[in-house]
Amino acid sequence: MPNLVKAYISCAALRHNVEVLKAAAAGAPLCAVVKANAYGHGATLVADALAGMGLAFWGVATIAEALELRKHDVREPVLLLRPLGLYEAVHDTEETIDSILEADIRPTIVSAEGIRLLAQRAAHRRKVARVHLKVDTGMGRNGCPAADAVELALSLRAIPFLELEGIYSHFASADEQVLDSARRQQVVFQDVLERIAARGVRIPIRHLANSGAIFNLPEARLDMVRPGIALYGYGGKYIRGSERLRPSLRLEAPIIMTKWIPAGETCGYGRTFAAQRKTRIGLLPLGYADGYDRRWSNAGQVSIQGRLIPVIGRVSMDLTIIDLTDAPDAVVGSPVCVISDCREDPHSVESMAERLDTIPHEITCALGSRVARVLTA
16 A cells, blocks of 8 residues: 655755755855755655766765665765764674775764774775764764864874775854854864864865855855755754755645534544534544654644645544644545645744744654655656
8 A cells, every 4th residue: 555645855946955055155065964864855865856966975874874875876975974983883893894895985983993993894805995084173972072183183094995085073053143152163173174284184075064054154164065954945044045945845645534523522632622613524644653743733734725724633643633624625535735845834844843942854854654755846
């Protein structure tokens, strides 16, 4: 049985966003970040949509994501953003590194132990590993301390079969109204670069700018930029220029049943909705297991042919109830827009994120495996 719930991913919107990002990056090459199944949009679909657009790199979080791109015949360099040697169980490390070497994936290095593990397998297999060194400039997560970066860079340069291709860091707050913290991170990163250069180490690709910084901090573009959420058409009120992006996702589900309930009758778990009038309800075949948040219970809105329809009762695991009383033309099989690709709609990704006090990333990444991704023109 085919998936009833479909996320339509617009090829035209994705390609438009790449052009907007290229213009904003002022010539800096793009590393398209497609981790977490391309933020829920479908990594291989996005790769198909953006084929031939001159992307420099693809960015992923896990080796499985990297290998999925390679199996899909993606030929551009793939950067593994999750640092090597921090997460793998000991008995898995050799297999992981061998997969990286065989598929020519660019691993991230943040420690001497990561260098040791990679150097050992690269020498054993006599394959050159092109690596990127990640520096913690203020994010406080998994980069190497800025004070250690020079020695790690020198180590990488000195070891056979290892090539230091890139160095990068990640902003914690480049999408906020006040950019002082981001600028302090930039100063730290620039100091690291200068100290490495003073030791005679040349690193071809220096990259720092994420989606927010591409627009807000032009001086951070350097040799490559890493658009993530902006690639899919979402920015934020403090990302200057992101209004030119086009949302690329539209989520639809068909009505699978309708019926009338009398005034005073309830529907859904917990009986949280009681009809104030004779009410025609409809069922949608999606719920929180598909990524439609339970907080939309008695609060969400969907649309049918542009008409807004309220969600009533509790969103359950597999079903969502809507009020069709004022939509007499809606019948079983009628498509319902659950997430709109029009930014101004109350059920657009950005509007939903604002209402839930979260970020667009969470709305799109939540889409489950039962949702079919369909690439449209």
